[in-house]
Amino acid sequence: xxxxxxKMIGAxxxxxxxxxxxxxxxxxxxxxxxxxxxxxxxxxxxxxxxMLGFALTEAVAFYALIVSLLLLFVL
Amino acid sequence: xxxxxxxxxxxxxERLIPIHVGSVDISYTNSxxxxxxxxxxxxxxxxGATARAALVPGRWQxxxxxxxxxxxxxxxxxxxxxxxxxxxLVFSIFMFILFGNLLGLIPYSFTFTGQIVVTFxxxxxxxxxxxxxxxxxxxxxxxxxxxxPGAPLxxxxxxxxxxxxxxxTRPVSLSLRLFANMLAGHTMLxxxxxxxxxxxxxxxxxxxxxxxxxxxxxxINLLQAYVFAILTCLYLSDAIHLH
Numbered sequence: 001x002x003x004x005x006x007k008m009i010g011a012x013x014x015x016x017x018x019x020x021x022x023x024x025x026x027x028x029x030x031x032x033x034x035x036x037x038x039x040x041x042x043x044x045x046x047x048x049x050x051m052l053g054f055a056l057t058e059a060v061a062f063y064a065l066i067v068s069l070l071l072l073f074v075l
Numbered sequence: 076x077x078x079x080x081x082x083x084x085x086x087x088x089e090r091l092i093p094i095h096v097g098s099v100d101i102s103y104t105n106s107x108x109x110x111x112x113x114x115x116x117x118x119x120x121x122x123g124a125t126a127r128a129a130l131v132p133g134r135w136q137x138x139x140x141x142x143x144x145x146x147x148x149x150x151x152x153x154x155x156x157x158x159x160x161x162x163x164l165v166f167s168i169f170m171f172i173l174f175g176n177l178l179g180l181i182p183y184s185f186t187f188t189g190q191i192v193v194t195f196x197x198x199x200x201x202x203x204x205x206x207x208x209x210x211x212x213x214x215x216x217x218x219x220x221x222x223x224p225g226a227p228l229x230x231x232x233x234x235x236x237x238x239x240x241x242x243x244t245r246p247v248s249l250s251l252r253l254f255a256n257m258l259a260g261h262t263m264l265x266x267x268x269x270x271x272x273x274x275x276x277x278x279x280x281x282x283x284x285x286x287x288x289x290x291x292x293x294x295i296n297l298l299q300a301y302v303f304a305i306l307t308c309l310y311l312s313d314a315i316h317l318h
Contacts, residue, residue, distance in 0.1 A: 066255050
């Protein structure tokens with residue numbers, strides 16, 4: 001297979017991981033909203049952990065994107 | 076966000092003052108300039124705000140106190156009372172990354188946290204600091220960290236290598252998270268700015284999107300500084316308390 005074509009296909013395959021990240025971020029915010037709805041007084045405590053969870057999950061999206069970009073522009 | 080032929084043009088390092096020591100290139104680059112500005116601004120903010128410290132704070136002193144209390148609370152909650160001595164470390168890292176991220180949003184500026192070597196240096200420093208600290212505090216029984224208490228002994232051959240690998244990838248994940256966020260975010264801003272110019276009359280559509288994206292980018296930059304700081308606190312807590 002032509003290496004340039006293989007790189008394009010690889011970059012596209014790497015982006016499939018973003019589906020999992022979408023589900024993950026949805027889970028984090030669903031839990032955040034549920035917990036605030038159950039106990040509005042805990043909002044300040046829960047919000048910090050919620051943001052941490054969101055950022056950590058989004059980081060996985062960026063790992064996949066970096067693989068994709070590496071294939072397209074560097075290798 | 077000066078977009079040359081490509082939106083990645085903004086990340087190109089330019090030597091402002093070429094300095095060569097033998098064969099080592101230690102030029103003063105635009106990255107170093109932005110780092111200097113970030114440190115100068117952070118120092119100016121904190122020293123200037125608390126110069127005439129009043130019991131009832133004025134506006135600037137409130138800002139400095141808010142920043143201080145935010146990080147102090149984070150260190151207290153996550154590391155505990157022994158963590159107080161590490162507060163300057165966490166605070167410096169937080170302010171450096173915060174100012175680095177936000178200064179990169181200014182048009183024609185440079186995002187030094189969007190350089191993998193900068194974020195990797197920060198993450199490697201945190202990782203080395205935390206590991207050395209753990210060895211100093213716990214000696215050889217630091218390795219108990221890799222076998223969580225309460226896990227069945229039969230699982231050890233599977234669990235310990237996984238724990239070790241996940242520990243060793245901490246600097247990688249810490250650096251890559253910040254780097255990729257800055258790279259992707261600022262590149263997207265440049266891409267949509269390119270669309271705005273290219274579409275001419277209908278350029279107000281990508282422009283409106285770019286405005287919303289810029290607002291999101293400010294939030295993301297603040298969040299990434301917070302995440303780096305809180306992960307530093309959590310790693311410190313791991314080193315001090317061994318889970």
